[in-house]
Amino acid sequence: xxxxxxxxxxxxxxxxxxxxxxxxxxxxxxxxxxxxxxxxxxxxxxxxxxxxxxxxxxxxxxxxxxxxxxxxxxxxxxxxxxxxxxxxxxxxxxxxxxxxxxxxxxxxxxxxxxxxxxxxxxxxxxxxxxxxxxxxxxxxxxxxxxxxxxxxxxxxxxxxxxxxxxxxxxxxxxxxxxxxxxxxxxxxxxxxxxxxxxxxxxxxxx
Amino acid sequence: xxxxxxxxxxxxxxxxxxxxxxxxxxxxxxxxxxxxxxxxxxxxxxxxxxxxxxxxxxxxxxxxxxxxxxxxxxxxxxxxxxxxxxxxxxxxxxxxxxxxxxxxxxxxxxxxxxxxxxxxxxxxxxxxxxxxxxxxxxxxxxxxxxxxxxxxxxxxxxxxxxxxxxxxxxxxxxxxxxxxxxxxxxxxxxxxxxxxxxxxxxxxxxxxxxxxxxxxxxxxxxxxxxxxxxxxxxxxxxxxxxxxxxxxxxxxxxxxxxxxxxxxxxxxxxxxxxxxxxxxxxxxxxxxxxxxxxxxxxxxxxxxxxxxxxxxxxxxxxxxxxxxxxxxxxxxxxxxxxxxxxxxxxxxxxxxxxxxxxxxxxxxxxxxxxxxxxxxxxxxxxxxxxxxxxxxxxxxxxxxxxxxxxxxxxxxxxxxxxxxxxxxxxxxxxxxxxxxxxxxxxxxxxxxxxxxxxxxxxxxxxxxxxxxxxxxxxxxxxxxxxxxxxxxxxxxxxxxxxxxxxxxxxxxxxxxxxxxxxxxxxxxxxxxxxxxxxxxxx
Numbered sequence: 001x002x003x004x005x006x007x008x009x010x011x012x013x014x015x016x017x018x019x020x021x022x023x024x025x026x027x028x029x030x031x032x033x034x035x036x037x038x039x040x041x042x043x044x045x046x047x048x049x050x051x052x053x054x055x056x057x058x059x060x061x062x063x064x065x066x067x068x069x070x071x072x073x074x075x076x077x078x079x080x081x082x083x084x085x086x087x088x089x090x091x092x093x094x095x096x097x098x099x100x101x102x103x104x105x106x107x108x109x110x111x112x113x114x115x116x117x118x119x120x121x122x123x124x125x126x127x128x129x130x131x132x133x134x135x136x137x138x139x140x141x142x143x144x145x146x147x148x149x150x151x152x153x154x155x156x157x158x159x160x161x162x163x164x165x166x167x168x169x170x171x172x173x174x175x176x177x178x179x180x181x182x183x184x185x186x187x188x189x190x191x192x193x194x195x196x197x198x199x200x201x202x203x204x205x206x
Numbered sequence: 207x208x209x210x211x212x213x214x215x216x217x218x219x220x221x222x223x224x225x226x227x228x229x230x231x232x233x234x235x236x237x238x239x240x241x242x243x244x245x246x247x248x249x250x251x252x253x254x255x256x257x258x259x260x261x262x263x264x265x266x267x268x269x270x271x272x273x274x275x276x277x278x279x280x281x282x283x284x285x286x287x288x289x290x291x292x293x294x295x296x297x298x299x300x301x302x303x304x305x306x307x308x309x310x311x312x313x314x315x316x317x318x319x320x321x322x323x324x325x326x327x328x329x330x331x332x333x334x335x336x337x338x339x340x341x342x343x344x345x346x347x348x349x350x351x352x353x354x355x356x357x358x359x360x361x362x363x364x365x366x367x368x369x370x371x372x373x374x375x376x377x378x379x380x381x382x383x384x385x386x387x388x389x390x391x392x393x394x395x396x397x398x399x400x401x402x403x404x405x406x407x408x409x410x411x412x413x414x415x416x417x418x419x420x421x422x423x424x425x426x427x428x429x430x431x432x433x434x435x436x437x438x439x440x441x442x443x444x445x446x447x448x449x450x451x452x453x454x455x456x457x458x459x460x461x462x463x464x465x466x467x468x469x470x471x472x473x474x475x476x477x478x479x480x481x482x483x484x485x486x487x488x489x490x491x492x493x494x495x496x497x498x499x500x501x502x503x504x505x506x507x508x509x510x511x512x513x514x515x516x517x518x519x520x521x522x523x524x525x526x527x528x529x530x531x532x533x534x535x536x537x538x539x540x541x542x543x544x545x546x547x548x549x550x551x552x553x554x555x556x557x558x559x560x561x562x563x564x565x566x567x568x569x570x571x572x573x574x575x576x577x578x579x580x581x582x583x584x585x586x587x588x589x590x591x592x593x594x595x596x597x598x599x600x601x602x603x604x605x606x607x608x609x610x611x612x613x614x615x616x617x618x619x620x621x622x623x624x625x626x627x628x629x630x631x632x633x634x635x636x637x638x639x640x641x642x643x644x645x646x647x648x649x650x651x652x653x654x655x656x657x658x659x660x661x662x663x664x665x666x667x668x669x670x671x672x673x674x675x676x677x678x679x680x681x682x683x684x685x686x687x688x689x690x691x692x693x694x695x696x697x698x699x700x701x702x703x704x705x706x707x708x709x710x711x712x713x714x715x716x717x718x719x720x721x722x723x724x725x726x727x728x729x730x731x732x733x734x735x736x737x738x739x740x741x742x743x744x
Contacts, residue, residue, distance in 0.1 A: 008385035012378040015448055019374050026441040027220050029433050033723060 051144060052078050055137050055151040056108045057085040058101060059165055062152035065182040066112045069150045070119035078147075080123040082112040083140060085133045094129065102127065134170035146177050153183045218428040223438040225366035226424045226523075230308075230417030231442060232369055233520035235449050236513045237315045238414030240490030241600050243457055244480035246407025248397030251390075251454040253407040254414065258447045260663060261415035263656025264611050265443035266634045267618045269436050272422040273632045274621075275712075276431035276719040279534040280422035281614045286538060288617030288624070290703035292689075295540040297613035299685035301419060301531055302562070303678070304606035308416075308524030309566035310573065311599040313343040316517035318488030318596075322510035329595070330485050333577040340570055343518065348563035351525045354554045362519060369516055372509065373449055376494070379501035380456045390459025393475060397458075402670060409604050409666040410597075414450045416607040418442065420523055423530060425719075432721045436632035453494065463499045484577075484594040489513070524566070529558035539704065542692055573598050589672070601667060601674030602681075608664035609682065615657035623647050627731040628712055629724045644742060645735065 031039065054069050056062050066082065073080050084105035088094055109125040116123035130136035141149055149171060172179045218226065238254075246253040271284045279286070281301055286294025317339045321327035329336040399407065421439055425431045457476050466474040479486045479493060486493060492513055496506035529545075533555055536545035549556035573595035575582040621628075622637075626647045637648035668675045693700050709732065716725040 004382055005386055007387045008381040008383075011385065011452070012381040015374060015377050015381065015452060018444065018448060019370070022441045022444050023370075026224060026437045029220060029430070029437055032430055032433065034720075035430075 050147040065152045073121045074119045134167040225363040227421040228366040229519045230420040234414040240487035243477045253411040254450045254454040257411035260659035269439035273432045276425035285617040288620035300609035305524045305528035307603045312517045312521035315488045316514045319513040322492045337574045380498045383499040384460040393458045405666040406670040432631040528562035532558040601671040605678030629727040
């Protein structure tokens with residue numbers, strides 16, 4: 001006949017308590033200085049990528065930055081919002097149909113959706129028509145309470161010699177959130193493995 | 207933190223560090239319980255408590271040293287650093303004995319645990335099958351380590367987690383539903399052993415606490431070792447102490463779920479399963495878990511398998527531990543450079559692995575001989591009072607551990623006096639402040655108590671174990687002879703040490719360990735010490 005003794009019960013409780021508390025203590029060592037630095041940086045990153053807007057336009061090529069934003073968003077479980085901004089000239093009414101630009105916007109946003117899907121990230125896409133690209137992006141960021149605006153630099157062939165376009169400079173200067181600008185390197189090799197570029201790249205350089 | 211030489215990656219987390227040690231020490235109680243109950247009978251809990259208190263001192267010493275000197279050499283390195291080349295060799299050689307015996311003993315016991323579910327593996331009934339299986343396991347471990355296949359850290363961590371949970375549940379269920387204090391008192395009163403048997407039991411109890419070395423071995427790969435190792439070591443000490451003292455008291459004071467009877471039909475106490483029964487001695491926890499009310503219904507099926515896996519992991523830690531120590535000793539010019547040789551294809555220290563697995567196989571033959579051959583049985587009965595295989599292995603294991611731990615205590619004292627500049631993030635309590643060579647130092651009282659404790663266990667081993675008293679010292683003497691031959695051949699000092707730049711070495715160690723704050727503290731201590739010395743000069 002089995003019966004529970006008080007001494008046995010107390011020992012059992014002591015063993016269970018001692019094991020649980022010592023293991024918990026072991027698994028929670030105090031942080032070192034470098035770990036605190038790392039934690040602070042990670043915390044800032046979380047704040048940075050809570051809600052991310054990726055900007056495309058006829059002048060701004062953001063494909064590679066979209067890939068980077070998707071990776072960031074995947075790690076931090078952020079929301080992505082890709083917008084293609086169509087600059088409507090004053091010679092046209094604000095709601096004018098611009099089939100070529102709209103077609104380019106659909107391509108860019110389609111690619112953005114594919115990148116996001118590949119990274120397993122939720123994404124919203126929008127096309128905005130505006131008279132002023134930078135103001136439209138700033139307004140959107142304010143309305144969406146974005147934490148980060150991600151954008152690339154000029155498209156190939158539109159480089160005018162200025163470090164950045166006036167739109168990008170305006171966005172960077174006036175945004176109330178962080179702005180991440182991907183400027184391609186001297187030979188346009190950002191995120192491209194030079195060793196795989198092959199002879200074509202060499203000829204291009206020559 | 208770049209370097210020309212590739213460094214070990216610091217990937218071992220706090221749980222990883224714990225499971226490294228637990229895979230080694232945690233497996234010990236699986237063997238130790240049965241052996242100690244066989245000899246110390248009603249005083250088994252006392253034997254475990256005494257050995258456990260010594261183990262606490264050992265654990266504290268290892269914790270302080272591993273946190274201060276987070277390198278892969280472990281005890282051998284501490285002794286080398288504290289006492290010089292010769293004693294560093296003796297300590298390392300004793301640890302090598304332990305790791306070699308570890309391979310055989312744990313492979314042997316792993317098969318014993320499997321025999322609980324597979325009776326054809328019982329050593330007493332099918333000795334050749336048992337022997338062949340153990341030899342096969344040693345061969346398998348040797349081959350896997352030469353090829354470079356190791357159980358993953360994740361697997362090791364999972365087995366450790368399952369085992370911690372399982373052992374805790376067995377103890378909790380056992381104490382809750384089966385423990386009766388009056389049975390414990392009765393057993394201690396009626397089955398208290400002779401002094402000789404108690405000394406035998408105590409010397410075997412220390413084998414339940416061998417393996418802290420593994421945490422020190424992994425120090426170089428542990429994240430922030432100076433912070434993490436003290437915690438993992440302290441938790442390991444507490445865990446193993448709870449298990450050893452808990453299991454021994456439960457074994458002596460439990461009301462059996464399935465009453466046991468001897469061949470005459472008389473009721474038996476649980477501890478009476480073990481004296482003179484080699485089969486049972488090797489699988490104490492499996493037998494006990496089956497007697498735990500309710501939980502035993504499940505435990506009796508999985509504990510033998512879990513025990514066999516944990517014991518096999520522990521045997522494997524003997525293989526790579528011995529090759530690591532041999533490599534470390536070889537780089538310190540304590541062993542020939544052949545032990546540094548790496549296999550061209552597999553990139554593993556094949557010579558070391560073959561050497562120590564070969565020695566483990568030789569030890570196995572010696573241990574298994576009495577059960578394989580009647581003539582050998584008669585000789586063992588005549589000269590060694592009939593010690594059986596698992597006891598013989600336990601003897602040597604206890605001898606190696608007690609010898610190396612004795613040196614570690616002396617090294618701790620020496621390093622406290624000679625190297626007070628190294629920051630000690632963990633320091634053993636109870637110290638006497640004093641001045642030594644112009645520096646303020648703290649003399650560790652616990653190290654002295656621990657040394658007395660472990661040295662007395664060494665003496666118990668030599669007095670009470672007929673094979674251990676011959677084979678253990680013979681191992682040390684042969685090792686010293688080989689050491690002298692090697693050092694003479696290399697024109698190196700025999701008793702004195704080579705020149706070492708410990709200051710640079712310590713900076714290098716702390717930098718590689720990622721303990722940058724401790725490195726700054728070390729440099730500040732050195733600077734202050736140098737200034738004091740300059741100021742003291744006329």
